[in-house]
Amino acid sequence: MTLSALVNPSVLSQPVYEPGKPIEDVARELGLDPAGIIKLASNENPLGASPLGIAAATRALGQAELYPDGGCFVLRQKLAARLALAPEQVVVGNGSNELLELLGHVFLRPGDEVVMGAPAFIVYKLVTLLFGARAIEVPLVDHRHDLSALAKAVTPRTKLVFLPSPNNPTGTANSEAEILTFVRGLPEHVVFVFDEAYAEYLENPPDIRPLIAEGRKVIGLRTFSKIYGLASLRVGYGYASAELAGLLNRVRQPFNVNAIGQAAAVAALDDVSFVAGARAMNEAGLRQLETAFRSRDLEWVPSVANFVLVKVGEGARVFAELQKRGVIVRPMKPYGMPEWLRVTVGTEAQNIRFLGALDEASVR
Ligand SMILES: Cc1ncc(COP(=O)(O)O)c(C=O)c1O
Structure with a gap:
């Protein structure tokens, strides 16, 4: 009897969660220095931890x-x-x-x-x-x-x-x-x-x-x-x-x-100033990204969270191009939106880096 014949059928048909790519994985796969990579793929806090x-x-x-x-x-x-x-x-x-x-x-x-x-x-x-x-x-x-x-x-x-x-x-x-x-x-x-x-x-x-x-x-x-x-x-x-x-x-x-x-x-829970700082930075970052998307004629979904969806056309290709430039974002194909990327709002400098890489990636 095969092992799979013994398995709960729900497990065999279970789709696998695809997390944001870890910095170390991207560094290994593309021969990049991990220190130069920014991860804007999992809605983490760009200010670090409390x-x-x-x-x-x-x-x-x-x-x-x-x-x-x-x-x-x-x-x-x-x-x-x-x-x-x-x-x-x-x-x-x-x-x-x-x-x-x-x-x-x-x-x-x-x-x-x-x-x-x-x-x-x-x-x-x-x-x-x-x-x-x-x-x-x-x-x-x-x-x-x-x-x-x-x-x-x-x-x-x-x-x-x-x-x-x-x-x-x-x-x-x-x-x-x-x-x-x-x-x-x-x-x-x-x-x-x-x-x-x-x-x-x-x-x-x-x-x-x-x-x-x-x-x-x-x-x-x-x-x-x-x-x-x-x-x-x-x-x-x-x-x-x-x-x-x-x-x-x-x-x-x-x-x-x-x-x-x-x-x-x-x-x-007591780190009130850290949380307030993160919220303020996120607010400024959202405005920064919106302004940049508008000036590039890119469609985006107005967000109240710490990430934003932007329509880039060929999502998988742009995702790969960004990754080559040391910027990890999230391709949206698993969510049925292959033309879109989800990008976590970063620090001002990280957002600038993402936008620069996006400009390069968009040129064919
Ligand atoms: C909407 C939503 N719920 C829950 C989670 C899970 O978060 P965690 O398990 O890290 O608390 C996430 C993480 O991305 C999320 O986006």
Whole structure:
């Protein structure tokens, strides 16, 4: 008998996630000096990591021989206090990616349906397929989630609805009013997952806590990977009713979040000036890129996040040309947008470097 005959069929048909290319890979493949490469492919923070976070992480490394606190006590207390919720309403994950998968463990069975926009963060689809459920993809309208179309896609089989705002890869957002109305109209058998990975880039992010207070089946997901600059340490969190957070806590690994990441996250929450600086730089960078796209007659999608979609025509070729020039961006073919690239907003100098490389790459 072959090995594959033994495998869960969902695994054999599972698409593989294509991450942003690491700097080291590009350096090796193209014979470039890694120090000269900039990565604008994974929506990381170009200012680096929160200095308070790094200092705390460095201290925590001194006790690397000890298992971490599996319950993330200090971090959950602090997050709960910030959110004005109880610690039992908070669940911490190995990145918010883990929490997306835990939602699959808790709720999805073969034959279930999961409603999501397209294009949206690809992991929603991967998690859905992994658990043998069906992804019901609802096209975005003008690159934005169409909440009335999402509502119409809900059936008696729907278990989860995913909504990222701002959305990856489009950088577009939905308003608090439309989100609250949408969720209040969902039937009882549906769990609403609000993915707020980029919420800190918004001046006034939508607040879904009233929905939690009303006893609705909702969860908000946030991450330390983006504005806090701690992507490598893998810390994300969810907040929901104590019942829903408890279900996710039940299916996670006992030590799913390492102690270095926990310490960094606790400290980073106090790094107010770092976060404010990152937000201001991002705002300026978005304007810089928009001005440059306009002057080059390039179509782009107005973004409120730390990345922007730009239409370059032959996305795969321009992506490769940029890479040869030491600039890594994200080709959008896996998202069904082969003419587009997604570029993370960099520092002013990085944006200039990207635009210069784009000009060279666009000349044929
Ligand atoms: C919309 C969205 N959600 C979740 C994530 C996952 O982030 P992490 O697992 O690093 O917390 C990302 C990462 O790119 C994202 O874009």
